[in-house]
Amino acid sequence: MNVLLILPIIIPMFTGILVVFFRSSLRTQRLVSLIGAGALLASSIALVIDVYQHGIQAAQMGNWPAPYGITLVADLFGALMVVLAGTVGTAVAVYSLVSIDRQREQFAYHPLYHFLLMG
Numbered sequence: 815m816n817v818l819l820i821l822p823i824i825i826p827m828f829t830g831i832l833v834v835f836f837r838s839s840l841r842t843q844r845l846v847s848l849i850g851a852g853a854l855l856a857s858s859i860a861l862v863i864d865v866y867q868h869g870i871q872a873a874q875m876g877n878w879p880a881p882y883g884i885t886l887v888a889d890l891f892g893a894l895m896v897v898l899a900g901t902v903g904t905a906v907a908v909y910s911l912v913s914i915d916r917q918r919e920q921f922a923y924h925p926l927y928h929f930l931l932m933g
Contacts, residue, residue, distance in 0.1 A: 816871050818864050819886045821857040822896050823932060825850060826903075830928035840919060844911055847924040851907035854931065855900035862893040903931045 829850025836842040865871055865888050875884040888896075907927070914923060 816864070816873055818857065818861045819871055819873050819888055820875075822854060822861065822900070825854045825857060826928040826932035829853075830925045830932065833924040833928065834922075837920075837922070840916070843919075843924045847907050847928065848904075848911075850928055851900075851904040851931070855897070855904045858893070858896040858900040861888060862890070862897050865890050865893045899931065 829846060832850075833843050833846050836846060861871075870887065870889045872885060872887045874880070875886065877883070910919075910923070910927070
């Protein structure tokens with residue numbers, strides 16, 4: 815299984831979960847959020863490079879056949895869309911450091927943001 819196919823889903827999920835554990839410290843939430851957004855962008859760029867060099871990538875999740883299991887497929891267009899999502903996600907994470915007010919940020923902004931990126 816190519817791990818690069820699952821990383822754009824796993825990284826925001828784990829970042830969102832990790833940020834929940836740091837809900838008392840906004841500074842730590844911001845740092846973890848930036849690192850998670852950067853990791854998403856880096857993994858999506860690695861996915862584009864892998865797809866460009868080796869062609870379409872596919873993986874079956876849970877070793878179930880196609881009608882019952884989940885098949886993850888990345889072609890060049892889909893991988894470029896993941897890079898676009900990672901780029902916009904990182905830009906919004908950086909911009910939100912100065913633009914969002916403290917009250918909204920304390921109301922689970924960072925976990926919800928990364929769960930949105932996961933989708």
